[in-house]
Amino acid sequence: MQKLTNGTSVVMVEGKTVREVIDNLDKQFPGIKDRLCENDRIRPNFAVAVNSEIITVGLRKQVEPDSEVHFLPAVSGG
Amino acid sequence: MNKVHVQSKLNGENIEFLCEPRQSLLEVLREDLGFTGSKEGCNDGNCGACSVILNGTLVDSCLVLAVEIQGKEITTVEGLATPDGLHPLQQKFLENASLQCGICTPGFLVAAKALLDHNPNPTEHEIRHWLAGNLCRCTGYDKIIRAVQEASAVMSKSA
């Protein structure tokens, strides 16, 4: 993933929802939105964590100022 | 295929049935007689889920041919409780949470009954040794052993 952000692992971005965060991320690093999303949904092989809680409501999840948003591989449970 | 006529006693009641010589007792109990309490876990005598008591001896019913029970008596899990209530083993299994998925439970109840019929006050080691032929994957056996210990205490008191 860091290839898309030119090696930066932590990026500061604006946005009130995960959707806005991704849209703004794509402005800084074109192509990242397409990597993460398909048909206006997060791709099934990715999971999104907001403040370390892996969310299940997708792009519409609201994000507070100073939140951490992580994109991870979708983890299978047990 | 010529079927064989078998007469026997099941849980205290006279029964008769027709079966093929190749059929195991487990298959006949489950498929032909409708007694599905005894379970199939492996069909080769290694898990004990099909345990029944045959003329006082604990056996894996998957290893007994149905024709072999001619003139004999069988006890299955369905024969443990009475109209008055559960067998002490059954009651103690429930109180001790000795079952999680419950698939091995009928086999364990029958095997434990056979043990207590034979040795009413077994030590922990004797219980474990006797029940080594019954596999459980959910409980780790701890609560099963405790239930058998408690049941034997209850049954000794009322004996």
Place this chain on the structure above:
Amino acid sequence: MSDNSENGKYKVIGTRPIRHDGAEKVIGKAIYGADVRMSGMLYGQVIRSPHAHARIKSIDTSKAEALEGVRAVVTSKDLPKTNEDDMIDLGEGMTRLKYIRDNILASDKVLYRGHAVAGVAAINQQTAEEALSLIEVEYEVLPAVVNVIDAMKDDAPLLHDTLTTDEMGEQTDKKSNIAAHLQHKLGDPEKGFKEADIVIEHEFHTATVHQGYIEPHNGTAIWNPDGQLTIWTSTQGAFVVQKQVAAVLDHPISKVKVVPTEIGGGFGGKIPIYLEPVAALLSRKTGHPVKLLMTRAGVFEGTGPTPGSYVRLKLGADKSGKLVAGDCYLAFEAGGYPGSPMFCGCMCIFACYEVPNAIVNGYDVVVNKPKSAPYRAPGSTQVAFAIETMLDEIAEKLGMDSFDIRLLNAAKEGTRRVDDLVYPRIGCVETMEAGKASDHYNTPLEGPYRGRGVATGYWFNIGFKSCVTASVNEDGTVNLMEGSTDIGGSRTSIAMQFAEVLALPVEDVNPRVGDTGEIGYNDVTGGSRTTYATGYAAYNAAQDVKAQMIEIAARHWELSADDVEFTDEVFKSKKDSSKKLNFKELAKIGSADDSPVIGKGSVNLGFHIGGSFATNIVDVEVDPETGKVTILRFTAIQDAGKAIHPSYVEGQMQGGSVQGIGWALNEEYFYNADGKMENSTFLDYRIPTALDLPMIETIIVEVPNPTHPFGVRGVGEANIAPPPAAITNAIYNAIGVRFRELPMRPDRIIAALAAKRESEPLEAVAGS
């Protein structure tokens, strides 16, 4: 039984009622999948590949179809080929629809010995089995590869023509058996290692092991002429079966009903589907209900064991024992199709500790073995084996106590993990402290060839979707309909959470697991989510019932609802305290005068990484002549957040511990060079028996989960992670040999002892 109500804080939670489905189960009347019967039912069986890797050149079913008593035969030709590249939710992870279909009935290739090739329906089981021997399959046998190291080599035989490596959504160009590569990185590992005082690195191997549930897989299907398909099956998730069957058969979900029967064990292995679509196809072809039961050999060879693994771990510590760097390379066997829990292994390797500089590289690798399925904390046991034994090695070098080094490094609230997530409130430290303070740990162990070991492990709680409905009967009892299949007593724990809100006796709440037509969508029973998420839904449903009952009371007293409250276990008027009614009384009134009370609770919870931590202490004795390891004493400690029904929490801890003991000492898929499993029976696939074990002591720690109303943490899984490592540490303590390969079988113990004797200086040998 002791009542664990905290100073009267809870009325129901913490008590140990008899489970609602208990009587039915102990009298042998509960209906499991194999017990399903209906008139006109046919019996089915599946033929499986004898080869580990082969191309299917032809399948001739004509002789089988001609056998008297045979009603139909199906192969992959009977499966649709639509939407093959769709990603389907398996209930715990996604995979390509083509892979699922091919795994159910092989199309062009068989990828493991045991791979299903055709299904037969006949008038009885015997005839179905006989028909299998008449099915002629022509194979072109291909070279097989059965371990990750060989499978990853450049010249390895490829299982799939089109598989390339997925790197976080990006595909490489190179065709490979490596299906995915994942990397996590935190801080600066290179710098960390340079500054470390101690650096150690080792390689670990674990064998393929099976969940080992006593009940084989089953599936009964009726395909009606109007297209309505009903399936009975022992499953961990009726809705996930529904989704998968609908996708595999390209049949609308609206026409698929799945009835979950009682289930005889799952542990993750009964989340995938195997027999259900075959039963459905056979039913459609014959016009009759068809029941398939898997044989025990079929279960071992044709379902989803957990991956064998290769882990290479490097740890760096300072001289106080603090971990300063970690580097892990791990490769998991996915089996014939991609999708091992490699991602979970990557998450879990450092999950118990603060490792400020760390890198993990994980590889999901296909091999000619059955496609892996989840097995209780999938991936966590394999990696705990590596880190927990290496921590002990560092402790030994520094003369530190095993718990002290763990406590020094333990993850806490605020610890940032290698996957960059930050822990909320967790109970890692608390389980270690409980271990250190335990009676077991403070009881000296004496005697030759005896040793003690400890270890810690972790698993998260998935949240996801659950819903329940509650209907109030006129006598004040409640029917609670839920959709989480009950593999271990969960329906009672869910009922208890409902009952607690309304201060009802738990016997007055009747839980029932519904089929896909009776209840809304529920995610699988697995991932340590059920007591947590379905319990939360039940809590919400109870709040909904409470609100409706308040309305009824208000109407009855001709007040507004704001003037009525539920407190001290009664509904009372805030204005006139003489006006009060208990639940039963109000239910009776409501059933006469009001519309029926139906409460609902529906949740879609986040995936809570805080999860549960488990710690073990084990004492072993090694027999130097036979190599047998006896477990003398075992203590399982786990953070349950809040133990709703302590007996069932203890049961999870004991069951997972014993599976871990088997994994450590005896269990493995024993393969010959042709990729044939040689021990596919319960005789030779040796799971622990009652005679192999002592009582399993349990200590429940409760660090409440901030995201659940009662503080519940799902406990089903973490308990299987530490046992192999704890036993490995104990064996080292007993005989001075550190194992890095599982299982630690008697022959390996003897060989290791012999090797140790050879390498020891003569003086030591002469002295003994």
